[in-house]
Amino acid sequence: AFEKAEDKTFRLGLIYDSKTKLDEFTEKIVDKLDIVISCDFSSDTAIQEALAPFQDEILVLTTRSEDQITSFARIVPYVPFVHAPTETSLLWATDKIAMRKHLRSYNKNITPSFMVVKDTEKKSIKAVHETLTFPVIVKPAGLAASRLVGICYHKEELSDFLKKVFKEIETVYKEDGGNGTPKVLVEEFMEGQQYSIDAYVTDVGRMYFCPMVSVKTGKAIGFDDFFGYLQMTPTLLNEESIAQAEIVAEQAIRAMALRSTTVHIELLKTEQGWKVIELGPRIGGFRHMLYEAAFDFNHTANDILIRLPKKPNIKKKEHGYAAAMKFFAKEEGKLVKLGGIKKIQDLKSLKKLYINKKVGDSCKFAKHGGSSVFNIILVNKNRSELLADIRRLEQTVDIQVE
Numbered sequence: 001a002f003e004k005a006e007d008k009t010f011r012l013g014l015i016y017d018s019k020t021k022l023d024e025f026t027e028k029i030v031d032k033l034d035i036v037i038s039c040d041f042s043s044d045t046a047i048q049e050a051l052a053p054f055q056d057e058i059l060v061l062t063t064r065s066e067d068q069i070t071s072f073a074r075i076v077p078y079v080p081f082v083h084a085p086t087e088t089s090l091l092w093a094t095d096k097i098a099m100r101k102h103l104r105s106y107n108k109n110i111t112p113s114f115m116v117v118k119d120t121e122k123k124s125i126k127a128v129h130e131t132l133t134f135p136v137i138v139k140p141a142g143l144a145a146s147r148l149v150g151i152c153y154h155k156e157e158l159s160d161f162l163k164k165v166f167k168e169i170e171t172v173y174k175e176d177g178g179n180g181t182p183k184v185l186v187e188e189f190m191e192g193q194q195y196s197i198d199a200y201v202t203d204v205g206r207m208y209f210c211p212m213v214s215v216k217t218g219k220a221i222g223f224d225d226f227f228g229y230l231q232m233t234p235t236l237l238n239e240e241s242i243a244q245a246e247i248v249a250e251q252a253i254r255a256m257a258l259r260s261t262t263v264h265i266e267l268l269k270t271e272q273g274w275k276v277i278e279l280g281p282r283i284g285g286f287r288h289m290l291y292e293a294a295f296d297f298n299h300t301a302n303d304i305l306i307r308l309p310k311k312p313n314i315k316k317k318e319h320g321y322a323a324a325m326k327f328f329a330k331e332e333g334k335l336v337k338l339g340g341i342k343k344i345q346d347l348k349s350l351k352k353l354y355i356n357k358k359v360g361d362s363c364k365f366a367k368h369g370g371s372s373v374f375n376i377i378l379v380n381k382n383r384s385e386l387l388a389d390i391r392r393l394e395q396t397v398d399i400q401v402e
Contacts, residue, residue: 339398
């Protein structure tokens with residue numbers, strides 16, 4: 001689609017750290033790429049030598065995965081003639097603690113009070129109790145996808161959860177490619193309805209906002225966990241609410257000094273106004289499919305256009321309704337049954353089904369470093385019919401562990 005719009009042919013390349021293993025999806029497509037560059041990302045010399053032959057040929061540099069943004073930041077200084085975010089702004093945006101500091105410095109009203117906890121000593125728990133208002137949210141600074149995130153309502157619960165986090169944090173960082181040195185953020189819990197929005201930011205800071213997406217977390221359906229259970233667009237927000245959300249999102253982007261990138265912002269609609277949960281210099285999860293199905297525009301192509309820099313093509317007219325869902329087991333253990341899949345495949349709204357685990361695999365909650373059993377994309381012209389299929393799906397799924 002991008003080549004057709006530009007009336008040119010482009011080569012698609014991949015640069016990755018030679019010390020890391022490619023994920024299953026990338027392994028499947030790597031042979032179809034025009035250029036594949038592997039080098040040691042810990043070595044300045046290796047990066048420079050690997051990129052030198054392509055210095056005048058690289059048009060756009062981008063990444064889709066949150067856990068690869070620090071690697072992306074390593075490459076940026078070696079492609080000086082490409083429009084890209086600064087290395088510093090990328091690192092700010094991947095460290096939840098640095099992010100909170102910059103958000104509060106820019107506008108303390110758009111983000112909650114927080115503390116950094118380095119251990120599980122009684123004095124650390126006491127400091128949190130005396131400084132913050134419970135309940136509080138515990139978040140490792142450099143992990144994505146609700147890894148080791150939990151809510152604590154009193155100091156005893158905080159002490160127990162922190163012990164679990166510090167016990168597991170090193171392992172999860174290694175498994176998930178956590179960003180930076182393991183640190184733990186504790187912040188005041190905000191109540192409200194969660195939403196997210198993606199924005200395209202030009203090299204001079206002009207912003208173009210995509211349609212809002214409503215978000216329901218695992219917490220909302222009875223899990224003691226904060227994974228993104230359901231994302232749905234279009235939302236029922238009125239124009240005034242959307243405009244206010246975009247103002248807060250713009251402030252967050254400016255606080256992080258991001259430019260020449262797509263930015264994914266997670267927001268909370270509270271009685272005190274819109275608040276920022278966090279943001280990242282990347283496309284939001286499932287966002288390409290959601291926007292394509294509901295609004296008929298190409299989010300991936302726009303991510304490239306904004307880095308050229310060229311004006312993105314955003315459509316706001318609704319063509320239908322789209323939802324993305326993640327399903328976890330209700331308990332942790334070994335997967336012994338994944339039932340209802342055949343019935344799910346008969347749903348009229350089914351667009352795409354991603355099965356991530358098979359019988360015998362370990363199932364853990366997101367807050368303990370686990371990933372979903374399966375993900376699903378649903379699309380329908382009619383909102384009521386989409387909601388009906390979501391309900392049928394929830395009633396059909398049978399995930400059993402032991």
